[in-house]
Amino acid sequence: MNRKKNNLKIIVIVALACVLVAGIYLYSKLYTPASSSAPPALFLVKRGMSFNAIARGLLKEGFLKETRGIKIAAFLKGAHKKIKAGEYELSAQMTPMALLNALVEGRTKSYPVTFPEGYNIKEIAALIEAKGLGSKDDFIKHTMDAKAAADFGLKGESLEGYLFPDTYSFTKVATLEDIIRKMVATFKAVYVREFQEEAEKQGMTTLELVTLASIIEKETGQVDEMPLISAVFRNRLRKRIRLGSDPTVIYGIKDYNGNITKKHLLTRTPYNTYRNYGLPPGPIASPGRAALQAALNPADVSFLYFVSRNDGTHKFSNTLKEHNRAVRKFQKRRRRNVKK
Structure with missing residues:
Protein backbone atom coordinates (compact mmCIF):
# COMPACT_ATOMS: atom_id res chain seq x y z
CA MET A 1 0.00 0.00 0.00
CA ASN A 2 2.75 2.41 0.99
CA ARG A 3 4.62 1.47 -2.13
CA LYS A 4 1.62 2.38 -4.30
CA LYS A 5 1.29 5.72 -2.50
CA ASN A 6 4.96 6.42 -3.02
CA ASN A 7 4.67 5.56 -6.71
CA LEU A 8 1.63 7.87 -7.03
CA LYS A 9 3.52 10.71 -5.33
CA ILE A 10 6.44 10.22 -7.71
CA ILE A 11 4.07 10.30 -10.71
CA VAL A 12 2.40 13.48 -9.45
CA ILE A 13 5.76 15.15 -8.75
CA VAL A 14 7.06 14.17 -12.20
CA ALA A 15 3.85 15.43 -13.84
CA LEU A 16 4.05 18.72 -11.96
CA ALA A 17 7.71 19.05 -12.88
CA CYS A 18 6.85 18.43 -16.54
CA VAL A 19 4.09 21.04 -16.40
CA LEU A 20 6.48 23.50 -14.73
CA VAL A 21 9.21 22.85 -17.29
CA ALA A 22 6.68 23.14 -20.13
CA GLY A 23 5.39 26.38 -18.63
CA ILE A 24 8.88 27.83 -18.33
CA TYR A 25 9.62 26.73 -21.89
CA LEU A 26 6.41 28.27 -23.24
CA TYR A 27 6.99 31.48 -21.30
CA SER A 28 10.52 31.79 -22.60
CA LYS A 29 9.37 31.23 -26.19
CA LEU A 30 6.39 33.60 -25.97
CA TYR A 31 7.81 36.40 -23.84
CA THR A 32 11.53 36.60 -24.61
CA PRO A 33 12.33 39.38 -27.11
CA ALA A 34 15.01 39.00 -29.74
CA SER A 35 16.88 42.04 -28.42
CA SER A 36 16.95 44.37 -25.43
CA SER A 37 18.12 47.45 -27.31
CA ALA A 38 16.80 47.47 -30.88
CA PRO A 39 15.22 50.59 -32.46
CA PRO A 40 11.78 50.39 -34.09
CA ALA A 41 11.68 49.45 -37.77
CA LEU A 42 9.03 49.02 -40.45
CA PHE A 43 7.69 45.62 -41.48
CA LEU A 44 5.29 45.10 -44.38
CA VAL A 45 2.63 42.39 -44.41
CA LYS A 46 1.40 42.11 -47.98
CA ARG A 47 -2.13 41.07 -48.84
CA GLY A 48 -2.40 37.29 -49.11
CA MET A 49 0.87 36.51 -47.26
CA SER A 50 0.81 33.16 -45.45
CA PHE A 51 1.53 33.00 -41.72
CA ASN A 52 4.73 31.03 -42.34
CA ALA A 53 5.94 33.66 -44.80
CA ILE A 54 5.23 36.39 -42.23
CA ALA A 55 7.11 34.46 -39.52
CA ARG A 56 10.10 33.96 -41.83
CA GLY A 57 10.04 37.65 -42.69
CA LEU A 58 10.06 38.65 -39.01
CA LEU A 59 13.03 36.32 -38.46
CA LYS A 60 14.90 37.66 -41.49
CA GLU A 61 14.37 41.29 -40.41
CA GLY A 62 15.65 40.55 -36.91
CA PHE A 63 12.38 40.91 -35.00
CA LEU A 64 12.62 37.25 -33.91
CA LYS A 65 15.47 34.98 -32.85
CA GLU A 66 13.46 31.98 -34.06
CA THR A 67 9.97 31.37 -35.42
CA ARG A 68 8.94 28.70 -32.91
CA GLY A 69 7.67 31.16 -30.28
CA ILE A 70 5.36 33.12 -32.56
CA LYS A 71 4.09 29.90 -34.13
CA ILE A 72 3.19 28.54 -30.68
CA ALA A 73 1.49 31.84 -29.85
CA ALA A 74 -0.48 31.74 -33.10
CA PHE A 75 -1.55 28.15 -32.40
CA LEU A 76 -2.72 29.02 -28.86
CA LYS A 77 -4.66 32.08 -30.10
CA GLY A 78 -5.92 30.50 -33.33
CA ALA A 79 -4.39 33.50 -35.12
CA HIS A 80 -2.87 31.97 -38.25
CA LYS A 81 -5.46 33.58 -40.53
CA LYS A 82 -6.25 36.67 -38.47
CA ILE A 83 -3.20 38.78 -39.29
CA LYS A 84 -4.06 41.99 -41.12
CA ALA A 85 -2.12 43.32 -44.10
CA GLY A 86 -0.33 46.60 -43.68
CA GLU A 87 2.89 48.33 -42.74
CA TYR A 88 3.82 47.97 -39.07
CA GLU A 89 6.31 49.77 -36.87
CA LEU A 90 7.79 46.92 -34.82
CA SER A 91 10.83 46.37 -32.63
CA ALA A 92 13.01 43.41 -31.72
CA GLN A 93 12.40 44.50 -28.12
CA MET A 94 8.81 43.27 -28.53
CA THR A 95 8.13 39.71 -27.42
CA PRO A 96 6.79 37.18 -29.94
CA MET A 97 3.38 37.44 -28.24
CA ALA A 98 3.43 41.24 -28.47
CA LEU A 99 4.43 41.06 -32.12
CA LEU A 100 1.59 38.67 -32.86
CA ASN A 101 -0.94 40.85 -31.01
CA ALA A 102 0.13 43.90 -33.03
CA LEU A 103 -0.33 41.98 -36.30
CA VAL A 104 -3.68 40.48 -35.31
CA GLU A 105 -5.07 43.78 -34.04
CA GLY A 106 -3.94 45.53 -37.22
CA ARG A 107 -1.93 48.29 -35.56
CA THR A 108 -0.65 49.43 -38.94
CA LYS A 109 1.25 52.60 -39.69
CA LEU A 243 -21.64 82.26 -66.86
CA GLY A 244 -18.44 83.27 -68.68
CA SER A 245 -16.13 81.45 -66.26
CA ASP A 246 -12.49 80.98 -67.26
CA PRO A 247 -11.97 77.90 -65.01
CA THR A 248 -14.72 76.02 -66.85
CA VAL A 249 -13.07 76.80 -70.19
CA ILE A 250 -9.70 75.65 -68.85
CA TYR A 251 -11.23 72.38 -67.63
CA GLY A 252 -12.42 71.63 -71.16
CA ILE A 253 -8.99 72.22 -72.73
CA LYS A 254 -7.24 68.90 -73.30
CA ASP A 255 -3.62 70.05 -72.95
CA TYR A 256 -3.86 73.36 -71.12
CA ASN A 257 -0.42 75.01 -70.82
CA GLY A 258 -1.31 77.69 -68.26
CA ASN A 259 -2.20 80.41 -70.77
CA ILE A 260 -5.84 80.94 -71.70
CA THR A 261 -6.28 82.53 -75.14
CA LYS A 262 -9.07 84.15 -77.14
CA LYS A 263 -9.15 81.01 -79.26
CA HIS A 264 -9.86 78.94 -76.15
CA LEU A 265 -12.76 81.25 -75.24
CA LEU A 266 -14.23 80.88 -78.73
CA THR A 267 -13.79 77.10 -79.04
CA ARG A 268 -17.04 75.29 -78.32
CA THR A 269 -16.65 72.51 -75.75
CA PRO A 270 -19.21 71.19 -73.25
CA TYR A 271 -17.39 73.17 -70.52
CA ASN A 272 -17.06 76.50 -72.34
CA THR A 273 -19.47 78.74 -70.43
CA TYR A 274 -18.62 81.66 -72.74
CA ARG A 275 -20.36 79.74 -75.55
CA ASN A 276 -22.93 77.64 -73.66
CA VAL A 301 -26.59 91.46 -54.14
CA SER A 302 -27.39 92.17 -57.80
CA PHE A 303 -23.84 91.82 -59.13
CA LEU A 304 -23.47 90.26 -62.59
CA TYR A 305 -19.71 90.70 -63.16
CA PHE A 306 -16.39 90.44 -61.41
CA VAL A 307 -12.74 90.85 -62.34
CA SER A 308 -9.53 90.02 -60.52
CA ARG A 309 -7.78 92.83 -58.64
CA ASN A 310 -4.55 90.84 -59.13
CA ASP A 311 -4.18 90.39 -55.36
CA GLY A 312 -6.40 87.34 -54.85
CA THR A 313 -9.59 89.41 -54.50
CA HIS A 314 -12.14 90.64 -57.04
CA LYS A 315 -13.96 93.80 -58.06
CA PHE A 316 -17.72 93.22 -58.45
CA SER A 317 -20.01 95.22 -60.74
CA ASN A 318 -23.71 95.49 -61.53
CA THR A 319 -23.43 96.65 -65.13
CA LEU A 320 -21.26 95.84 -68.11
CA LYS A 321 -20.14 99.48 -68.27
CA GLU A 322 -18.88 99.35 -64.68
CA HIS A 323 -17.25 95.99 -65.33
CA ASN A 324 -15.40 97.17 -68.44
CA ARG A 325 -14.10 100.15 -66.53
CA ALA A 326 -12.83 97.83 -63.77
CA VAL A 327 -11.26 95.50 -66.33
CA ARG A 328 -9.35 98.36 -67.92
CA LYS A 329 -8.19 99.61 -64.54
CA PHE A 330 -6.89 96.32 -63.26
CA GLN A 331 -5.47 95.12 -66.57
CA LYS A 332 -3.55 98.40 -66.82
CA ARG A 333 -2.29 97.95 -63.29
CA ARG A 334 -1.27 94.36 -64.04
CA ARG A 335 0.68 95.42 -67.14
CA ARG A 336 2.41 98.13 -65.09
CA ASN A 337 3.37 95.58 -62.43
CA VAL A 338 4.69 93.19 -65.08
CA LYS A 339 6.92 95.95 -66.51
CA LYS A 340 8.36 96.60 -63.06
Whole structure:
Protein backbone atom coordinates (compact mmCIF):
# COMPACT_ATOMS: atom_id res chain seq x y z
CA MET A 1 0.00 0.00 0.00
CA ASN A 2 2.75 2.41 0.99
CA ARG A 3 4.62 1.47 -2.13
CA LYS A 4 1.62 2.38 -4.30
CA LYS A 5 1.29 5.72 -2.50
CA ASN A 6 4.96 6.42 -3.02
CA ASN A 7 4.67 5.56 -6.71
CA LEU A 8 1.63 7.87 -7.03
CA LYS A 9 3.52 10.71 -5.33
CA ILE A 10 6.44 10.22 -7.71
CA ILE A 11 4.07 10.30 -10.71
CA VAL A 12 2.40 13.48 -9.45
CA ILE A 13 5.76 15.15 -8.75
CA VAL A 14 7.06 14.17 -12.20
CA ALA A 15 3.85 15.43 -13.84
CA LEU A 16 4.05 18.72 -11.96
CA ALA A 17 7.71 19.05 -12.88
CA CYS A 18 6.85 18.43 -16.54
CA VAL A 19 4.09 21.04 -16.40
CA LEU A 20 6.48 23.50 -14.73
CA VAL A 21 9.21 22.85 -17.29
CA ALA A 22 6.68 23.14 -20.13
CA GLY A 23 5.39 26.38 -18.63
CA ILE A 24 8.88 27.83 -18.33
CA TYR A 25 9.62 26.73 -21.89
CA LEU A 26 6.41 28.27 -23.24
CA TYR A 27 6.99 31.48 -21.30
CA SER A 28 10.52 31.79 -22.60
CA LYS A 29 9.37 31.23 -26.19
CA LEU A 30 6.39 33.60 -25.97
CA TYR A 31 7.81 36.40 -23.84
CA THR A 32 11.53 36.60 -24.61
CA PRO A 33 12.33 39.38 -27.11
CA ALA A 34 15.01 39.00 -29.74
CA SER A 35 16.88 42.04 -28.42
CA SER A 36 16.95 44.37 -25.43
CA SER A 37 18.12 47.45 -27.31
CA ALA A 38 16.80 47.47 -30.88
CA PRO A 39 15.22 50.59 -32.46
CA PRO A 40 11.78 50.39 -34.09
CA ALA A 41 11.68 49.45 -37.77
CA LEU A 42 9.03 49.02 -40.45
CA PHE A 43 7.69 45.62 -41.48
CA LEU A 44 5.29 45.10 -44.38
CA VAL A 45 2.63 42.39 -44.41
CA LYS A 46 1.40 42.11 -47.98
CA ARG A 47 -2.13 41.07 -48.84
CA GLY A 48 -2.40 37.29 -49.11
CA MET A 49 0.87 36.51 -47.26
CA SER A 50 0.81 33.16 -45.45
CA PHE A 51 1.53 33.00 -41.72
CA ASN A 52 4.73 31.03 -42.34
CA ALA A 53 5.94 33.66 -44.80
CA ILE A 54 5.23 36.39 -42.23
CA ALA A 55 7.11 34.46 -39.52
CA ARG A 56 10.10 33.96 -41.83
CA GLY A 57 10.04 37.65 -42.69
CA LEU A 58 10.06 38.65 -39.01
CA LEU A 59 13.03 36.32 -38.46
CA LYS A 60 14.90 37.66 -41.49
CA GLU A 61 14.37 41.29 -40.41
CA GLY A 62 15.65 40.55 -36.91
CA PHE A 63 12.38 40.91 -35.00
CA LEU A 64 12.62 37.25 -33.91
CA LYS A 65 15.47 34.98 -32.85
CA GLU A 66 13.46 31.98 -34.06
CA THR A 67 9.97 31.37 -35.42
CA ARG A 68 8.94 28.70 -32.91
CA GLY A 69 7.67 31.16 -30.28
CA ILE A 70 5.36 33.12 -32.56
CA LYS A 71 4.09 29.90 -34.13
CA ILE A 72 3.19 28.54 -30.68
CA ALA A 73 1.49 31.84 -29.85
CA ALA A 74 -0.48 31.74 -33.10
CA PHE A 75 -1.55 28.15 -32.40
CA LEU A 76 -2.72 29.02 -28.86
CA LYS A 77 -4.66 32.08 -30.10
CA GLY A 78 -5.92 30.50 -33.33
CA ALA A 79 -4.39 33.50 -35.12
CA HIS A 80 -2.87 31.97 -38.25
CA LYS A 81 -5.46 33.58 -40.53
CA LYS A 82 -6.25 36.67 -38.47
CA ILE A 83 -3.20 38.78 -39.29
CA LYS A 84 -4.06 41.99 -41.12
CA ALA A 85 -2.12 43.32 -44.10
CA GLY A 86 -0.33 46.60 -43.68
CA GLU A 87 2.89 48.33 -42.74
CA TYR A 88 3.82 47.97 -39.07
CA GLU A 89 6.31 49.77 -36.87
CA LEU A 90 7.79 46.92 -34.82
CA SER A 91 10.83 46.37 -32.63
CA ALA A 92 13.01 43.41 -31.72
CA GLN A 93 12.40 44.50 -28.12
CA MET A 94 8.81 43.27 -28.53
CA THR A 95 8.13 39.71 -27.42
CA PRO A 96 6.79 37.18 -29.94
CA MET A 97 3.38 37.44 -28.24
CA ALA A 98 3.43 41.24 -28.47
CA LEU A 99 4.43 41.06 -32.12
CA LEU A 100 1.59 38.67 -32.86
CA ASN A 101 -0.94 40.85 -31.01
CA ALA A 102 0.13 43.90 -33.03
CA LEU A 103 -0.33 41.98 -36.30
CA VAL A 104 -3.68 40.48 -35.31
CA GLU A 105 -5.07 43.78 -34.04
CA GLY A 106 -3.94 45.53 -37.22
CA ARG A 107 -1.93 48.29 -35.56
CA THR A 108 -0.65 49.43 -38.94
CA LYS A 109 1.25 52.60 -39.69
CA SER A 110 -0.75 55.12 -41.72
CA TYR A 111 0.29 58.18 -43.67
CA PRO A 112 -1.67 61.46 -43.76
CA VAL A 113 -2.48 62.86 -47.20
CA THR A 114 -4.16 66.26 -47.64
CA PHE A 115 -6.20 66.88 -50.77
CA PRO A 116 -6.79 70.65 -51.01
CA GLU A 117 -10.08 72.23 -52.00
CA GLY A 118 -10.24 72.89 -55.71
CA TYR A 119 -8.12 69.95 -56.86
CA ASN A 120 -9.49 68.10 -59.88
CA ILE A 121 -9.12 64.38 -60.52
CA LYS A 122 -5.85 64.75 -62.42
CA GLU A 123 -4.31 66.80 -59.61
CA ILE A 124 -5.55 64.33 -56.99
CA ALA A 125 -4.09 61.48 -59.07
CA ALA A 126 -0.71 63.21 -59.28
CA LEU A 127 -0.63 63.70 -55.51
CA ILE A 128 -1.52 60.05 -54.90
CA GLU A 129 1.33 58.95 -57.16
CA ALA A 130 3.75 61.39 -55.48
CA LYS A 131 2.84 59.89 -52.09
CA GLY A 132 3.56 56.38 -53.38
CA LEU A 133 -0.04 55.25 -52.99
CA GLY A 134 -0.71 54.22 -56.58
CA SER A 135 -0.42 55.02 -60.25
CA LYS A 136 -1.71 58.38 -61.49
CA ASP A 137 -2.98 56.84 -64.73
CA ASP A 138 -4.75 54.01 -62.91
CA PHE A 139 -6.46 56.47 -60.55
CA ILE A 140 -7.71 58.54 -63.48
CA LYS A 141 -8.94 55.37 -65.20
CA HIS A 142 -10.86 54.37 -62.05
CA THR A 143 -12.56 57.75 -61.64
CA MET A 144 -13.03 59.42 -65.03
CA ASP A 145 -16.11 57.71 -66.42
CA ALA A 146 -19.86 57.72 -65.82
CA LYS A 147 -19.85 54.13 -64.57
CA ALA A 148 -17.55 55.11 -61.70
CA ALA A 149 -20.13 57.68 -60.56
CA ALA A 150 -23.06 55.31 -61.12
CA ASP A 151 -21.38 52.60 -59.05
CA PHE A 152 -21.64 54.97 -56.07
CA GLY A 153 -25.19 56.02 -56.91
CA LEU A 154 -24.06 59.44 -58.16
CA LYS A 155 -24.99 61.38 -61.30
CA GLY A 156 -22.32 62.72 -63.59
CA GLU A 157 -19.78 61.92 -66.28
CA SER A 158 -17.19 60.91 -63.69
CA LEU A 159 -16.38 61.15 -59.98
CA GLU A 160 -15.15 64.71 -60.50
CA GLY A 161 -16.39 66.84 -57.60
CA TYR A 162 -17.30 63.85 -55.44
CA LEU A 163 -13.80 63.15 -54.05
CA PHE A 164 -14.10 65.26 -50.93
CA PRO A 165 -11.10 67.48 -50.10
CA ASP A 166 -9.78 66.65 -46.65
CA THR A 167 -6.85 65.11 -44.79
CA TYR A 168 -6.99 61.32 -44.90
CA SER A 169 -4.83 58.55 -43.45
CA PHE A 170 -3.93 55.65 -45.72
CA THR A 171 -1.77 52.59 -45.16
CA LYS A 172 0.84 51.36 -47.63
CA VAL A 173 -1.43 48.48 -48.64
CA ALA A 174 -4.46 50.68 -49.34
CA THR A 175 -5.67 50.08 -52.89
CA LEU A 176 -6.87 52.82 -55.22
CA GLU A 177 -10.36 51.43 -54.72
CA ASP A 178 -9.93 51.88 -50.95
CA ILE A 179 -8.85 55.51 -51.42
CA ILE A 180 -11.67 56.34 -53.83
CA ARG A 181 -14.25 54.62 -51.61
CA LYS A 182 -13.11 56.60 -48.56
CA MET A 183 -13.13 59.96 -50.36
CA VAL A 184 -16.59 59.40 -51.86
CA ALA A 185 -17.94 58.15 -48.51
CA THR A 186 -16.66 61.34 -46.86
CA PHE A 187 -18.37 63.45 -49.54
CA LYS A 188 -21.65 61.62 -49.04
CA ALA A 189 -21.50 61.93 -45.25
CA VAL A 190 -20.77 65.67 -45.40
CA TYR A 191 -23.34 66.31 -48.14
CA VAL A 192 -26.18 64.43 -46.45
CA ARG A 193 -25.45 65.93 -43.04
CA GLU A 194 -24.88 69.54 -44.07
CA PHE A 195 -26.30 70.32 -47.52
CA GLN A 196 -28.85 67.83 -48.86
CA GLU A 197 -31.93 69.18 -47.09
CA GLU A 198 -31.35 72.79 -48.16
CA ALA A 199 -30.47 71.76 -51.72
CA GLU A 200 -33.75 69.87 -52.01
CA LYS A 201 -35.67 72.88 -50.65
CA GLN A 202 -34.11 75.03 -53.37
CA GLY A 203 -34.80 72.45 -56.06
CA MET A 204 -31.11 71.82 -56.78
CA THR A 205 -29.84 68.34 -57.57
CA THR A 206 -26.62 67.09 -56.05
CA LEU A 207 -24.92 67.35 -59.45
CA GLU A 208 -26.07 70.96 -59.94
CA LEU A 209 -24.97 72.06 -56.49
CA VAL A 210 -21.57 70.39 -56.67
CA THR A 211 -21.01 71.76 -60.19
CA LEU A 212 -21.79 75.33 -59.14
CA ALA A 213 -19.73 74.97 -55.95
CA SER A 214 -16.76 73.67 -57.94
CA ILE A 215 -16.80 76.76 -60.18
CA ILE A 216 -16.98 79.03 -57.14
CA GLU A 217 -14.06 77.11 -55.60
CA LYS A 218 -11.91 77.61 -58.69
CA GLU A 219 -12.82 81.29 -59.10
CA THR A 220 -11.64 82.42 -55.67
CA GLY A 221 -9.52 81.26 -52.77
CA GLN A 222 -11.10 83.90 -50.51
CA VAL A 223 -13.82 82.29 -48.41
CA ASP A 224 -15.50 85.64 -47.68
CA GLU A 225 -15.83 86.27 -51.44
CA MET A 226 -17.49 82.95 -52.20
CA PRO A 227 -21.09 84.14 -51.46
CA LEU A 228 -20.48 87.12 -53.81
CA ILE A 229 -19.16 84.88 -56.59
CA SER A 230 -22.14 82.59 -55.99
CA ALA A 231 -24.50 85.56 -56.29
CA VAL A 232 -23.00 86.58 -59.65
CA PHE A 233 -23.44 83.09 -61.10
CA ARG A 234 -26.91 82.54 -59.68
CA ASN A 235 -28.02 85.97 -60.91
CA ARG A 236 -26.68 85.09 -64.35
CA LEU A 237 -28.38 81.70 -64.37
CA ARG A 238 -31.67 83.31 -63.39
CA LYS A 239 -31.36 85.98 -66.12
CA ARG A 240 -30.24 83.46 -68.77
CA ILE A 241 -26.81 85.09 -69.13
CA ARG A 242 -23.84 82.86 -69.90
CA LEU A 243 -21.64 82.26 -66.86
CA GLY A 244 -18.44 83.27 -68.68
CA SER A 245 -16.13 81.45 -66.26
CA ASP A 246 -12.49 80.98 -67.26
CA PRO A 247 -11.97 77.90 -65.01
CA THR A 248 -14.72 76.02 -66.85
CA VAL A 249 -13.07 76.80 -70.19
CA ILE A 250 -9.70 75.65 -68.85
CA TYR A 251 -11.23 72.38 -67.63
CA GLY A 252 -12.42 71.63 -71.16
CA ILE A 253 -8.99 72.22 -72.73
CA LYS A 254 -7.24 68.90 -73.30
CA ASP A 255 -3.62 70.05 -72.95
CA TYR A 256 -3.86 73.36 -71.12
CA ASN A 257 -0.42 75.01 -70.82
CA GLY A 258 -1.31 77.69 -68.26
CA ASN A 259 -2.20 80.41 -70.77
CA ILE A 260 -5.84 80.94 -71.70
CA THR A 261 -6.28 82.53 -75.14
CA LYS A 262 -9.07 84.15 -77.14
CA LYS A 263 -9.15 81.01 -79.26
CA HIS A 264 -9.86 78.94 -76.15
CA LEU A 265 -12.76 81.25 -75.24
CA LEU A 266 -14.23 80.88 -78.73
CA THR A 267 -13.79 77.10 -79.04
CA ARG A 268 -17.04 75.29 -78.32
CA THR A 269 -16.65 72.51 -75.75
CA PRO A 270 -19.21 71.19 -73.25
CA TYR A 271 -17.39 73.17 -70.52
CA ASN A 272 -17.06 76.50 -72.34
CA THR A 273 -19.47 78.74 -70.43
CA TYR A 274 -18.62 81.66 -72.74
CA ARG A 275 -20.36 79.74 -75.55
CA ASN A 276 -22.93 77.64 -73.66
CA TYR A 277 -25.79 78.69 -71.43
CA GLY A 278 -26.36 77.25 -67.96
CA LEU A 279 -24.05 75.09 -65.90
CA PRO A 280 -21.47 72.83 -67.54
CA PRO A 281 -22.29 69.10 -67.61
CA GLY A 282 -20.50 68.41 -64.33
CA PRO A 283 -18.10 69.66 -61.67
CA ILE A 284 -14.63 70.91 -62.63
CA ALA A 285 -12.95 70.18 -59.27
CA SER A 286 -13.64 69.07 -55.70
CA PRO A 287 -15.35 71.87 -53.79
CA GLY A 288 -14.92 72.20 -50.04
CA ARG A 289 -17.51 73.02 -47.40
CA ALA A 290 -17.25 76.80 -47.84
CA ALA A 291 -17.90 76.65 -51.59
CA LEU A 292 -20.85 74.26 -51.14
CA GLN A 293 -22.25 76.56 -48.47
CA ALA A 294 -21.82 79.59 -50.71
CA ALA A 295 -23.51 77.84 -53.65
CA LEU A 296 -26.59 77.37 -51.48
CA ASN A 297 -26.38 80.78 -49.79
CA PRO A 298 -25.42 83.51 -52.27
CA ALA A 299 -25.01 87.06 -51.02
CA ASP A 300 -28.07 89.28 -51.37
CA VAL A 301 -26.59 91.46 -54.14
CA SER A 302 -27.39 92.17 -57.80
CA PHE A 303 -23.84 91.82 -59.13
CA LEU A 304 -23.47 90.26 -62.59
CA TYR A 305 -19.71 90.70 -63.16
CA PHE A 306 -16.39 90.44 -61.41
CA VAL A 307 -12.74 90.85 -62.34
CA SER A 308 -9.53 90.02 -60.52
CA ARG A 309 -7.78 92.83 -58.64
CA ASN A 310 -4.55 90.84 -59.13
CA ASP A 311 -4.18 90.39 -55.36
CA GLY A 312 -6.40 87.34 -54.85
CA THR A 313 -9.59 89.41 -54.50
CA HIS A 314 -12.14 90.64 -57.04
CA LYS A 315 -13.96 93.80 -58.06
CA PHE A 316 -17.72 93.22 -58.45
CA SER A 317 -20.01 95.22 -60.74
CA ASN A 318 -23.71 95.49 -61.53
CA THR A 319 -23.43 96.65 -65.13
CA LEU A 320 -21.26 95.84 -68.11
CA LYS A 321 -20.14 99.48 -68.27
CA GLU A 322 -18.88 99.35 -64.68
CA HIS A 323 -17.25 95.99 -65.33
CA ASN A 324 -15.40 97.17 -68.44
CA ARG A 325 -14.10 100.15 -66.53
CA ALA A 326 -12.83 97.83 -63.77
CA VAL A 327 -11.26 95.50 -66.33
CA ARG A 328 -9.35 98.36 -67.92
CA LYS A 329 -8.19 99.61 -64.54
CA PHE A 330 -6.89 96.32 -63.26
CA GLN A 331 -5.47 95.12 -66.57
CA LYS A 332 -3.55 98.40 -66.82
CA ARG A 333 -2.29 97.95 -63.29
CA ARG A 334 -1.27 94.36 -64.04
CA ARG A 335 0.68 95.42 -67.14
CA ARG A 336 2.41 98.13 -65.09
CA ASN A 337 3.37 95.58 -62.43
CA VAL A 338 4.69 93.19 -65.08
CA LYS A 339 6.92 95.95 -66.51
CA LYS A 340 8.36 96.60 -63.06
